Amino acid sequence: MARSAVCLTLFAVLGMVIAGPAGHYPGPHSPEAYSPSWGHCNDRTKQIRKDFNRATPEERKEYTDAINCVMAFPSNLNQTQYSGAINRYFDYATVHINLTQVVHLDGFFLVWHRMFVHLFEQDMRQNCGFKGPMLYWNWPATAADIDSTPIFNGDAYSMSGNGEYLNAGPYQVGPNFTVPHGSGGGCVTSGPFANHIITMQPSIDPLFLLTGEPLPQTVFVKNESCLTRDLNSWVAQKFDNWTRLEDAINCPDQACLAGELNGAFGGADFGLHGGAHFSVGPPESNIFVSVQDPIWWPLHTMLDNIYVQWQKRHPEIADQIYGTETANNVPPSANVTLDSWTPDWGYFGPSMQMKDLISTTAGPFCYDYEWEDGPYTE
Secondary structure (H helix, E strand, O other), X not given: OOEOOOOOOOOOOEOOOOOOOOOOOOOOOOXXXXXXXXXXXXXXXXXXXXXXXXXXXXXXXXXXXXXXXHOOOOOOOOXXXXXXXXXHHHHHHHHHHHHOEOOOOOOOHHHHHHXXXXXXXXXXXXXXXXXXXXXXXXXXXXXXXXXXXXXXXXOXXXXXXXXXXXXXXXXXXXXXXXXXXXXXXEEEOOXXXXXXXXXXXXXXXXXXXXXXXXXXXXXXXXXXXXXXXXXXXXXXXXXXXXXXXXXXXXXXXXXXXXXXXXXXXXXXXXXXXXXXXXOOOOOOXXXXXXXXXXXXXXXXXXHHHHHHHHHHHOHHHOOOOOOEOOHHHOOOOOEOOOOOEOOOEOEOOOOOEHHHOOOOOOOOOOEEEOOOOOXXXX
């Protein structure tokens, strides 16, 4: 029997800004406030982000260790309101839930997520001693062997593996769209995030974005379960193949790029970004709560990589923006421009102007990508 699509991966509107206090964190490695450095990017200072599968085992392990380190710090949010935020890592997940409806399917989408990944990277570097490269998950390069590829093979140098197999049947993700069950479905028990928990359940139907209603506060209530995954090669090969990626990078404008990334909301096309989410299964396939799975970070570093490759291929329109201030323009809102101010990033970062976040070698950023355009070659 088909399961309901609480894990549909297309994206959402409305959100309350988290205004957590900037309190003090005890301990020898107390998290420090983020203080961006502007205008000092050059070849010597530029960070180069790498494909997870091309990184050395040592680089992979340092990366996953740093993510686990962020989880070791306490939450800085009001526990009465956000009891699911059990540590600093879950503060990031809470910020994302709160802002889901204003940072997806709109003009803020790519730039807001670029900065969110950057803020998490700075947390890893400043507070956890991370010195390695940020790593991305190369979606098309791993689509054919998603269960055994190094990023998901479950060893100590992976992002942990698949969930234990549960024969739960196909996913009904829309009125006329059914997706076959993947090869897992149960708890993740191997790798650096074995026995990782989630505290906020994928209970919000993604179609909630069409209601224009405030998020139910029950989504933030602590409700622990194991982290599950259901790796799905059918989804990965259908929506995250090389042809689709090249089509996206070759898009003549941002409207086309948005379509390739996001697909058709409520229809039978996840797009590249949605396909990556759904190829992992719930909770990653639920747009609201997906940050709780650590694979979210290399997934969205890849999203930014596609944006960068598109900008490089189209330098004359690299600063182009497409979309309004709300997902699917629900409720109707103004077009986002270079002068628009973004939603903030909770207590991790204040609102910024779009024009300051367009380039990865200007403003607060100083990085580029190591990128092999096409299937892996030895």
